[in-house]
Amino acid sequence: MTIEDQLLAEIQSTLGSAITPNLRRSDPSGIFEAYILSFVLRAAIRVGARTPIRYEDVNGNSPTIFEFRASPSYIASTARPYTHALIEFPSKPLLEAHVGVLVEGESGVLHECDVAVITREEAQRCRRESRMGWSGSPAVWISPDTAKIVLSVECKFYQRARLDVDLARSFLGLTSDMSTRCDKYFVASASADSVEVLLNEKHKIWHRNILPGAVETEMLQNAFQTTFRNFITSRKW
Amino acid sequence: MKEDEYYDRIYQSLITLLGQQGLSWIVQDVNEQIVMGKVMIPTPEEKKKAPRGKKLRTYSTAYSHKERLRLLINTIRHVVVHGASIEKEVLSFYLEPDAHSQAQFRPLAIKFYSEVEQEEVAITDEQQAPLRYAQAQKLGNILDRLQELLDDDH
Numbered sequence: 416m417t418i419e420d421q422l423l424a425e426i427q428s429t430l431g432s433a434i435t436p437n438l439r440r441s442d443p444s445g446i447f448e449a450y451i452l453s454f455v456l457r458a459a460i461r462v463g464a465r466t467p468i469r470y471e472d473v474n475g476n477s478p479t480i481f482e483f484r485a486s487p488s489y490i491a492s493t494a495r496p497y498t499h500a501l502i503e504f505p506s507k508p509l510l511e512a513h514v515g516v517l518v519e520g521e522s523g524v525l526h527e528c529d530v531a532v533i534t535r536e537e538a539q540r541c542r543r544e545s546r547m548g549w550s551g552s553p554a555v556w557i558s559p560d561t562a563k564i565v566l567s568v569e570c571k572f573y574q575r576a577r578l579d580v581d582l583a584r585s586f587l588g589l590t591s592d593m594s595t596r597c598d599k600y601f602v603a604s605a606s607a608d609s610v611e612v613l614l615n616e617k618h619k620i621w622h623r624n625i626l627p628g629a630v631e632t633e634m635l636q637n638a639f640q641t642t643f644r645n646f647i648t649s650r651k652w
Numbered sequence: 653m654k655e656d657e658y659y660d661r662i663y664q665s666l667i668t669l670l671g672q673q674g675l676s677w678i679v680q681d682v683n684e685q686i687v688m689g690k691v692m693i694p695t696p697e698e699k700k701k702a703p704r705g706k707k708l709r710t711y712s713t714a715y716s717h718k719e720r721l722r723l724l725i726n727t728i729r730h731v732v733v734h735g736a737s738i739e740k741e742v743l744s745f746y747l748e749p750d751a752h753s754q755a756q757f758r759p760l761a762i763k764f765y766s767e768v769e770q771e772e773v774a775i776t777d778e779q780q781a782p783l784r785y786a787q788a789q790k791l792g793n794i795l796d797r798l799q800e801l802l803d804d805d806h
Binding site: 418419422423425426427429430431432433434435436437438439443445446447449450453456457470478479480481482483484485486488492494495497572573604605608609612626627628 | 760788791
């Protein structure tokens with residue numbers, strides 16, 4: 416047996432038990448989005464958000480198991496008791512931080528936000544005005560207005576050649592249809608030249624190599640802190 | 653000097669291993685990248701320095717057999733090894749009581765649910781995740797050794 420064959424045999428015996436469950440899907444980005452949400456929450460705490468951070472589900476209950484979306488859906492969806500975090504700054508509107516929600520662009524088109532920090536008032540309006548389907552009457556879902564979103568993040572885990580550029584293009588489409596009040600981020604776990612050139616050219620905020628232990632994570636957290644500082648000091652909110 | 657067949661044999665073996673673990677999508681992504689080739693986009697500085705009358709254009713070069721294999725190894729490392737590190741970080745933030753995360757009530761686990769697939773796609777908790785992380789670190793070391801072997805031209 417060659418050394419190469421030995422190493423391949425070791426890979427075979429190790430790979431199965433090293434795989435996180437979400438990797439068995441073709442889109443394993445859910446856990447990366449929860450990871451990015453943790454930076455958003457840390458940033459909020461660093462600039463003075465109330466601790467401990469409170470979490471609740473769509474019904475307002477404190478969850479014993481956190482459930483995050485692995486595919487985009489409506490903020491008022493009751494398909495599962497999805498978890499969101501509450502961010503409280505003194506004398507400012509209460510905020511909710513969500514994973515994988517749909518939002519309404521200025522054109523009226525719906526867009527997906529992998530991570531979004533929305534005013535609680537707007538999130539509650541959407542939950543209040545949405546209604547479950549019942550016999551003969553379809554469900555109606557209302558999505559948050561982008562003017563009520565403080566921060567949104569497009570998250571991209573791992574590199575995919577064609578998808579990279581497609582995602583960057585959809586990010587550009589999203590940003591052009593979102594309120595200027597919202598800070599929009601493109602965050603990737605890897606680097607991709609084509610995406611970076613495209614986003615640089617369009618003067619968009621992007622962060623790459625966002626992985627545990629990477630220095631870039633600190634820069635990302637600093638950027639989120641700036642967004643929250645602006646939120647705290649701005650009279651628009 | 654190693655022959656192309658040498659790299660191809662290892663490449664094919666890894667593809668088979670990934671397929672056995674339900675990770676064929678990684679192979680598909682790597683294949684997409686191989687089809688695209690290495691895209692070279694001239695920087696603004698390079699464009700400025702270009703000889704008069706000559707416009708620098710974006711071009712693409714094909715991956716060699718060795719580069720293809722390196723790309724696959726790096727992708728496995730990124731997705732599996734870094735994926736496990738991310739899972740560990742997520743757990744430590746949401747599940748462990750520390751000065752930063754401070755969930756009011758510590759949750760027992762984190763679930764991910766897809767309404768499109770109508771199924772729970774992942775559950776992560778303090779029992780399974782550390783074991784996975786340890787195995788992923790071990791895998792990372794094996795991939796490093798394999799990479800060193802490939803880079804050694806003797």
